[in-house]
Amino acid sequence: MEYDREFLTGTVGLLILSLLNEREMYGYELLREAERRSSSAFQLKEGTLYPALHHMERSGLLKGRWRDSETGRSRKYYRLTAKGRRQAQSKRRQWLQISAAMRSILGDSHA
């Protein structure tokens, strides 16, 4: 399904923080994981992930490191820093409050 871009603005950051809160991942893995969990509802332009990752890394929310995967291919893995973990919790809380408020406005039958 094609979503309005306005709805998706700001969700990429939350998506990255939430997935990396579980374990460290590389860019391609993050995309596939988001796609799998959302049953392909999230199909963002893949290139938009990298500016977001680099921005968050420079803001001190993520830490990237190169390491070889099981297949021997070298990839840049990202993990959350302590600051990133706090940000993930805060963003998650905000998202749940906003979505709960929206549900009560729209009515449960529309949620």
Place this chain on the structure above:
Amino acid sequence: MREDIDAFIEPIVEAAQIPSRRRRDELRRELRSHFEDGGLTPEALHDAVARFGDTGRIGDSLRKVYRRDYMLFYIVKVGACIAAATMAAILIEAIAGLRLESDADAWRLSPDFAHAARFGVVLTLALVAAAEATRAPFTWSRALLSLGCYAIVSACALSVNANSVGAFVTASILATIGVGFARTATAWTSRALLTLAAFTVAEYLLHQSLGITFGPIRALAASAILLMLWASTITIVAFSDRAFVSVFRTT
């Protein structure tokens, strides 16, 4: 297949304008591994490219992420350019101010050297500010920033020495003429001759307007020294511009 991937990601890396070569290499490596993960068949690459999105927009987003590094590097470049051009100006004024004392059989600096060197430095600052303000591609923000910085330096100098107002006015007029001719004429010889003529006329008229006796021959001699200063400054500016641009193209 590797060449196709590199051809696709290189414009993104270049558009990102990351000053650090290590970071550029990392970005290149990361994007390359993204496409390799997508599969190395022509069909897989075609699909990965389609899913990736507009390279211009992605490069632009990355440029915003690294804007602070770029600005810092740009300030260092302008600072180095001013330092080099200022040193060259002082050296030119020192050579022009050398006098052979007939009685002592020794070289001495002319008593006017300090004044000439000060004016040379002011003219250098004005030339660099004018060159930055008009550098292609023209942007209003850069032009206003360059002229604003020059105005701040002028205001600071005037607060220390109010008598230097003449030097700043003259330097601003000569810099406008100098950069104007540096941009319009094509051949070096015609540029230099046109600038020399314009400097001479400006020097003569400025001194006349202030009621200072300054004949055409003296105006021509003074302009010849200013022309050397102009040439050294625009050469240094052009060299630093080329070096700055080449930094972002180094693979």
